[in-house]
Amino acid sequence: MHSGKLSQLIGELYRHAHIADGWMAFFAMLETEIPSRSTTLMFEEIETHTTDMVLSRHISDDELQVYGEHYIQTDVWAKEMAELPLFTFHSNEVLSDRIFLSSEFYADYTKPLDIRYACGAYIEDPKIGQAFRVTIQRGHRHKPFSQTELDTLNLFIPHLQNALTIYKRHIALESLQSGFNAITTILDSAAYLLRYDGTLVSNNKLAEELLSQDAALVSGGKLSFKSHKLRETVNQLIHSLGQFIENKASASRTYARTENYQISVEPHLLPSLTTDDQELGILLQIKHIESHIDLDIAGLETLFKLTTSEANVTRLLARGMVVKDISDNMGVKESTIRSHLKAVFSKLRVRSQAELLTKVNASLARTRLELSS
Structure with missing residues (x-):
């Protein structure tokens, strides 16, 4: 040649x-x-x-x-x-x-x-x-x-x-870009990707808003929160997640609610340039409860194939009401409300109220985005 x-x-x-x-x-x-x-x-x-x-x-x-x-x-x-x-x-x-x-x-x-x-x-x-x-x-x-x-x-x-x-x-x-995109495309909550020591790796647009409002802050590269209650709740969830990693708990995603926020944490691989050196981190998601108030009953019925009663229970739950409050609001027994919730859990394939609201808001956020585009 x-x-x-x-x-x-x-x-x-x-x-x-x-x-x-x-x-x-x-x-x-x-x-x-x-x-x-x-x-x-x-x-x-x-x-x-x-x-x-x-x-x-x-x-x-x-x-x-x-x-x-x-x-x-x-x-x-x-x-x-x-x-x-x-x-x-x-x-x-x-x-x-x-x-x-x-x-x-x-x-x-x-x-x-x-x-x-x-x-x-x-x-x-x-x-x-x-x-x-x-x-x-x-x-x-x-x-x-x-x-x-x-x-x-x-x-x-x-x-x-x-x-x-x-x-x-x-x-x-x-692969690295895909890892970061997994965070930035979360539309319904402030999402932070963290190492186990609290170091911030990546976050989405809603998380930036919390940082700009001083509700969240980064010091020495580590994420923290101004509200004592929010900070303690996040730390407790991360501790629970650590127990899951050590095979001491049964769920990979843990939830909690404070007066103003719904919070979840779950394991998430940190983006890496080498597959042999991938580190397991934490995906933290935070939603302001006020953003859940305007759920539409008809939309819930159509999107999740719920009955009117099931959709109403879901809407009131999103407003921060507990079973007793929802029972009083709808004028039915608490056992009826629990039956409706059981049916909703089954249809949406979730196991808790926090997980239910996470799924509902994620689906509605995607729907709103599709309609606007």
């Missing part, structure tokens, strides 16, 4: 290294220079050798799924590569034809695709804990890969290693 074509291919690799389709486009170009039938990439974790993702040209997604789950265990080439020197393409001259042609992998997977010869390399980047096996395959009408072809492929090795780092970094950044 002349130097101009080599430079062009390396440029294409770096230009599209951040996306899976870019890798496939690069190998499609490479296959025209070094005649091949197919290329398979298997990304994996270095420490565990667990498959992270499999990419291939000319092989369907269903077949790739089978490969990742089963054939990798019988792929004699993949096993052989794990024992050979790293960062070097090896041809199937190092693997006996007898072994290759008698393998389950060849009989069930490569033979139907007219694959007869292969070469491959194992490339890793310990800095990111990631590696991949690349196998280039060709059919019966070709000859085994020559040493000249292997030497050409070896010129790509450092660039493939760099491209792997670019690709995994891009995936990590997407």
Whole structure:
């Protein structure tokens, strides 16, 4: 391969290294220079050798799924590569034809695709804990890969290693952004993502409003609240969540109410650039009770398929009333109110009044957003 074509291919690799389709486009170009039938990439974790993702040209997604789950265990080439020197393409001259042609992998997977010869390399980047096996395959009408072809492929090795780092970094950044988006898209409450020591990692727009109103404050990077009652309630919920993490409690999400706020905490993975270093944090959500007053009975009936009585009980509960107050307001027995609440819990699949109101307000907030957009 002349130097101009080599430079062009390396440029294409770096230009599209951040996306899976870019890798496939690069190998499609490479296959025209070094005649091949197919290329398979298997990304994996270095420490565990667990498959992270499999990419291939000319092989369907269903077949790739089978490969990742089963054939990798019988792929004699993949096993052989794990024992050979790293960062070097090896041809199937190092693997006996007898072994290759008698393998389950060849009989069930490569033979139907007219694959007869292969070469491959194992490339890793310990800095990111990631590696991949690349196998280039060709059919019966070709000859085994020559040493000249292997030497050409070896010129790509450092660039493939760099491209792997670019690709995994891009995936990590997407995951990081997704983690932050999970907080910023919460519309019905002030949401704070915290470490267990109270350090603030991220928050949404409504949380910013509490901070701007001095109801919440950040000192030394840690979140706190001006109201003693709110501060103590949050600390108690976080303590309860810690008991859940230690398998001492039965629910993963805990709730409480103060005179002005409804509060919930639950475990939440903190956004991280490396999957091996993800830390478990806390998602804290706070809603001002006054924002629950204007629930519409007809809207509750339609949205959650509630009866008029069930919708009315939910509306009054959202106003901060207890069962006795709702009973007096509606002129029925307390046992009737509890029956209505039991039916509402069942329809909305919740287990507590706080969880019910969280779900109702979240659904109504999403509905209002859809109508306004």
